[in-house]
Amino acid sequence: MLELNVCIGTSCHIKGAYNVIQTFQQMIEEKKLHDKINFKSSFCMKECAKPGVSVSVGGEKRRVPAEEAREFFNTVVIGKI
Ligand code: FES
Numbered sequence: 001m002l003e004l005n006v007c008i009g010t011s012c013h014i015k016g017a018y019n020v021i022q023t024f025q026q027m028i029e030e031k032k033l034h035d036k037i038n039f040k041s042s043f044c045m046k047e048c049a050k051p052g053v054s055v056s057v058g059g060e061k062r063r064v065p066a067e068e069a070r071e072f073f074n075t076v077v078i079g080k081i
Pocket of ligand 1: 009012046047
């Protein structure tokens, strides 16, 4: 089961965390990955100063601009399943 977390702290919220969450949820739905991905939101990952929304995928911290969420999911997230 792949752990996938999106930060919903203030800074990431402003940078579009809500859109990233919506996109990831949609992709999990579309690709029927509920049994392969444990998707949760998380509190501040202490990476607020960096650009993009903080995402942790399989324990690895990444930064995802909201407009690249779909591409990130298709490459990085799918690549780790
Ligand atoms: S608010 Fe997301 S890393 Fe701090």
